[in-house]
Amino acid sequence: xxxxxxxxxxxxxxxxxxxxxxxxxxxxxxxxxxxxxxxxxxxxxxxxxxxxxxxxxxxxxxxxxxxxxxxxxxxxxxxxxxxxxxxxxxxxxxxxxxxxxxxxxxxxxxxxxxxxxxxxxxxxxxxxxxxxxxxxxxxxxxxxxxxxxxxxxxxxxxxxxxxxxxxxxxxxxxxxxxxxxxxxxxxxxxxxxxxxxxxxxxxxxxxxxxxxxxxxxxxxxxxxxxxxxxxxxxxxxxxxxxxxxxxxxxxxxxxxxxxxxxxxxxxxxxxxxxxxxxxxxxxxxxxxxxxxxxxxxxxxxxxxxxxxxxxxxxxxxxxxxxxxxxxxxxxxxxxxxxxxxxxxxxxxxxxxxxxxxxxxxxxxxxxxxxxxxxxxxxxxxxxxxxxxxxxxxxxxxxxxxxxxxxxxxxxxxxxxxxxxxxxxxxxxxxxxxxxxxxxxxxxxxxxxxxxxxxxxxxxxxxxxxxxxxxxxxxxxxxxxxxxxxxxxxxxxxxxxxxxxxxxxxxxxxxxxxxxxxxxxxxxxxxxxxxxxxxxxxxxxxxxxxxxxxxxxxxxxxxxxxxxxxxxxxxxxxxxxxxxxxxxxxxxxxxxxxxxxxxxxxxxxxxxxxxxxxxxxxxxxxxxxxxxxxxxxxxxxxxxxxxxxxxxxxxxxxxxxxxxxxxxxxxxxx
Amino acid sequence: xxxxxxxxxxxxxxxxxxxxxxxxxxxxxxxxxxxxxxxxxxxxxxxxxxxxxxxxxxxxxxxxxxxxxxxxxxxxxxxxxxxxxxxxxxxxxxxxxxxxxxxxxxxxxxxxxxxxxxxxxxxxxxxxxxxxxxxxxxxxxxxxxxxxxxxxxxxxxxxxxxxxxxxxxxxxxxxxxxxxxxxxxxxxxxxxxxxxxxxxxxxxxxxxxxxxxxxxxxxxxxxxxxxxxxxxxxxxxxxxxxxxxxxxxxxxxxxxxxxxxxxxxxxxxxxxxxxxxxxxxxxxxxxxxxxxxxxxxxx
Numbered sequence: 001x002x003x004x005x006x007x008x009x010x011x012x013x014x015x016x017x018x019x020x021x022x023x024x025x026x027x028x029x030x031x032x033x034x035x036x037x038x039x040x041x042x043x044x045x046x047x048x049x050x051x052x053x054x055x056x057x058x059x060x061x062x063x064x065x066x067x068x069x070x071x072x073x074x075x076x077x078x079x080x081x082x083x084x085x086x087x088x089x090x091x092x093x094x095x096x097x098x099x100x101x102x103x104x105x106x107x108x109x110x111x112x113x114x115x116x117x118x119x120x121x122x123x124x125x126x127x128x129x130x131x132x133x134x135x136x137x138x139x140x141x142x143x144x145x146x147x148x149x150x151x152x153x154x155x156x157x158x159x160x161x162x163x164x165x166x167x168x169x170x171x172x173x174x175x176x177x178x179x180x181x182x183x184x185x186x187x188x189x190x191x192x193x194x195x196x197x198x199x200x201x202x203x204x205x206x207x208x209x210x211x212x213x214x215x216x217x218x219x220x221x222x223x224x225x226x227x228x229x230x231x232x233x234x235x236x237x238x239x240x241x242x243x244x245x246x247x248x249x250x251x252x253x254x255x256x257x258x259x260x261x262x263x264x265x266x267x268x269x270x271x272x273x274x275x276x277x278x279x280x281x282x283x284x285x286x287x288x289x290x291x292x293x294x295x296x297x298x299x300x301x302x303x304x305x306x307x308x309x310x311x312x313x314x315x316x317x318x319x320x321x322x323x324x325x326x327x328x329x330x331x332x333x334x335x336x337x338x339x340x341x342x343x344x345x346x347x348x349x350x351x352x353x354x355x356x357x358x359x360x361x362x363x364x365x366x367x368x369x370x371x372x373x374x375x376x377x378x379x380x381x382x383x384x385x386x387x388x389x390x391x392x393x394x395x396x397x398x399x400x401x402x403x404x405x406x407x408x409x410x411x412x413x414x415x416x417x418x419x420x421x422x423x424x425x426x427x428x429x430x431x432x433x434x435x436x437x438x439x440x441x442x443x444x445x446x447x448x449x450x451x452x453x454x455x456x457x458x459x460x461x462x463x464x465x466x467x468x469x470x471x472x473x474x475x476x477x478x479x480x481x482x483x484x485x486x487x488x489x490x491x492x493x494x495x496x497x498x499x500x501x502x503x504x505x506x507x508x509x510x511x512x513x514x515x516x517x518x519x520x521x522x523x524x525x526x527x528x529x530x531x532x533x534x535x536x537x538x539x540x541x542x543x544x545x546x547x548x549x550x551x552x553x554x555x556x557x558x559x560x561x562x563x564x565x566x567x568x569x570x571x572x573x574x575x576x577x578x579x580x581x582x583x584x585x586x587x588x589x590x591x592x593x594x595x596x597x598x599x600x601x602x603x604x605x606x607x608x609x610x611x612x613x614x615x616x617x618x619x620x621x622x623x624x625x626x627x628x629x630x631x632x633x634x635x636x637x638x639x640x641x642x643x644x645x646x647x648x649x650x651x652x653x654x655x656x657x658x659x660x661x662x663x664x665x666x667x668x669x
Numbered sequence: 670x671x672x673x674x675x676x677x678x679x680x681x682x683x684x685x686x687x688x689x690x691x692x693x694x695x696x697x698x699x700x701x702x703x704x705x706x707x708x709x710x711x712x713x714x715x716x717x718x719x720x721x722x723x724x725x726x727x728x729x730x731x732x733x734x735x736x737x738x739x740x741x742x743x744x745x746x747x748x749x750x751x752x753x754x755x756x757x758x759x760x761x762x763x764x765x766x767x768x769x770x771x772x773x774x775x776x777x778x779x780x781x782x783x784x785x786x787x788x789x790x791x792x793x794x795x796x797x798x799x800x801x802x803x804x805x806x807x808x809x810x811x812x813x814x815x816x817x818x819x820x821x822x823x824x825x826x827x828x829x830x831x832x833x834x835x836x837x838x839x840x841x842x843x844x845x846x847x848x849x850x851x852x853x854x855x856x857x858x859x860x861x862x863x864x865x866x867x868x869x870x871x872x873x874x875x876x877x878x879x880x881x882x883x884x885x886x887x888x889x890x891x892x893x894x895x896x897x898x899x900x901x902x903x904x905x906x907x908x909x910x911x912x913x914x915x916x917x918x919x920x921x922x923x924x925x926x927x928x929x930x931x932x933x934x935x936x937x938x939x940x941x942x943x944x945x946x947x948x949x950x951x952x953x954x955x956x957x958x959x960x961x962x963x964x965x966x967x968x
Binding site: 038039040041 | 921
């Protein structure tokens with residue numbers, strides 16, 4: 001027996017307290033008058049003596065309480081062999097069924113190794129089968145029937161998940177804690193290095209865990225794969241599409257591969273690629289002819305290798321028409337349009353096309369067909385036009401207002417109605433220009449515009465923000481960019497112009513991303529991820545769309561969501577490679593292409609030293625031979641729980657006895 | 670003739686709520702009828718008692734001449750005289766009489782008892798007096814049948830104060846001077862003295878032809894102390910202090926006080942003295958009823 005924290009035994013000195021209270025503390029007795037002491041004798045007794053005798057039990061309990069408490073903190077243990085726990089053990093048969101186990105019969109070999117390990121199930125032992133992916137799948141409850149274990153092993157199917165040894169170790173710790181038996185773990189896996197957690201401590205095993213590896217990895221496992229594909233989610237002009245695919249090799253020599261772009265099962269284009277040894281090569285396709293709508297596309301390399309599943313990389317694209325943007329400007333003023341158009345159309349992936357229009361010609365314009373509307377320093381709007389714009393915004397449209405010299409005389413900003421307080425000019429008397437002082441870098445407009453750093457503003461319109469959200473301010477604290485919600489829509493106010501007169505923004509690199517991201521934000525064309533990895537979450541609905549149903553169809557054509565989930569779930573974790581079809585609440589149909597995590601394609605095994613370290617965290621045996629568990633190895637068995645239990649029991653007894661004495665004292669008083 | 674049995678008895682604690690002792694006496698005594706006692710002397714009344722042979726020196730007026738005529742022998746005819754008796758109450762007011770474990774002290778209880786007896790005597794037109802004593806005589810009201818005698822006695826009893834310690838010898842020497850006429854002497858005390866001393870001191874009163882009654886007033890706690898833990902007891906007379914354990918009070922004190930009471934009772938009986946133990950939680954009228962039953966109406 002020993003103590004894991006012996007310095008806590010110093011707490012036993014606290015027993016001096018009850019000793020002082022019971023034995024040393026002066027007892028003060030209240031005199032009670034009595035008729036005559038004629039029949040009492042002075043030889044009788046000391047009250048202290050009687051008190052000592054009377055409270056001896058209480059004193060003993062209190063001393064025992066303190067001693068046990070100190071003992072519990074000192075964490076006593078006895079050395080005990082595993083065999084002393086009735087000789088029973090829990091046999092864990094863990095089979096890695098991650099994506100990498102699809103490699104050339106690895107899973108079949110792992111299952112065979114696990115089946116062989118079932119023979120280690122002794123009389124009285126219990127066994128459990130686990131499938132290791134990104135999560136641990138418990139294939140059985142702890143059972144004593146070897147046939148049940150074998151059936152569970154046979155039922156393990158390959159998955160597209162990425163294996164996580166950290167999750168596996170955590171599950172083992174949980175099992176060890178709940179079963180209170182030594183674990184004998186047989187882990188059949190390809191032992192990929194990429195599956196190790198970032199922190200080695202996450203691999204920690206419970207003390208009585210004996211981990212036995214059954215590696216199914218080959219000594220040489222060459223693998224070529226499509227590592228990544230860069231393609232636009234939406235195609236507006238098939239002639240201007242660029243699809244890039246990165247072909248990589250892991251543990252393989254240099255080789256030639258044919259890279260094909262496949263759309264809806266039809267090969268559109270193929271080209272050869274020379275893949276270097278343990279290197280990468282990029283293949284590029286510059287057109288993607290496709291009809292309108294969503295399409296299932298993939299990049300495929302041939303010939304296939306041992307892991308054929310990573311020789312293709314699925315992605316989804318949508319062919320759509322560009323969205324028109326109405327640019328209203330004052331008659332005769334076209335510089336703003338020039339710069340804005342140049343910026344917007346330099347990014348064809350954004351899918352916007354600018355339609356300029358003089359404000360005088362916009363009286364009967366239907367705004368609802370535009371992604372958003374730009375008012376470029378118009379000045380006073382015709383009353384009818386402003387009402388039309390306000391209705392358009394209130395019903396969900398978006399408006400970008402640029403304020404310039406023509407707006408300085410206005411009382412309010414059109415549509416959004418913020419008060420205009422005048423114009424601010426940089427002059428020779430003061431600062432020559434203003435720059436952005438504060439900016440919300442998380443706002444979509446500024447996310448890629450580097451907070452408009454370095455842009456000089458010579459003239460801005462002073463706008464009282466009121467209830468608006470100020471996204472950026474200049475150094476003189478004049479708001480530069482404001483956003484206001486109007487009805488269902490939003491108005492973004494830029495208090496300067498898009499030409500290079502009031503500022504030099506068009507001359508900066510931040511101009512294009514500013515215009516592009518603002519357009520995406522106002523046009524509702526924010527980037528939706530249609531290509532995700534296995535185990536990612538796909539957004540099904542926004543928080544507002546809480547009652548409508550979303551239909552989800554997995555790659556097998558099944559509906560993985562229940563009816564309740566279809567009406568309540570906001571996201572879904574995809575677990576299979578392939579194309580998921582989503583019918584959103586607004587009736588729109590989308591495809592999400594799911595690919596396996598490409599870290600699974602790196603079959604480099606974990607170094608033996610690391611595996612030994614991992615095994616030693618469970619203080620297991622040094623040999624990997626199955627069935628040679630160290631039953632006689634002494635292990636510390638902590639007793640603090642029992643000490644604490646005794647503390648609890650004694651505390652209850654002490655309370656009962658002390659309260660009894662207390663009531664007696666009250667009666668005597 | 671026996672008094673009618675009361676239907677219920679009066680809790681001594683209730684008597685403590687009555688402010689005037691005369692009311693206490695009425696409350697207790699009401700229900701008892703007059704003429705309960707008979708004179709210890711043979712006197713000259715209408716109730717025949719016995720015949721006795723004539724001896725020289727007897728008054729010839731008492732000779733029953735009819736008997737002499739029939740038998741030629743001279744007999745004296747004796748009657749049981751209902752003469753007025755003299756009641757002397759001796760009330761101990763030593764400090765120990767002030768002890769109480771409940772609402773009334775032993776002195777209170779003794780006051781109720783003595784004033785009740787005085788009231789009873791007054792109702793029967795007997796002369797009643799009181800002697801208040803501790804270690805000396807503190808007050809003395811001579812027995813009398815004068816008008817207002819009961820109120821004088823009651824007043825003396827009411828204003829009796831707790832004194833110091835008890836000393837039977839000194840006051841009883843004085844009593845013998847006071848008690849020149851035979852009658853009934855009632856001693857009310859807690860008798861914290863050796864039984865021999867008590868009896869030897871009071872017995873001479875009996876020799877003078879007095880009827881002597883000892884009322885031993887004790888608190889229930891004095892008879893059976895109920896201690897839950899060791900306590901420091903202080904003697905109310907001597908101020909001595911002593912730590913006493915419940916075990917001692919239970920196992921040694923109780924037999925001692927029992928033996929003391931028993932010795933008093935035996936020695937009193939041997940000296941032809943009536944002895945009554947009165948715990949202060951006992952209803953006073955119940956105690957008096959028992960007393961009368963035992964005494965067969967004599968007081």
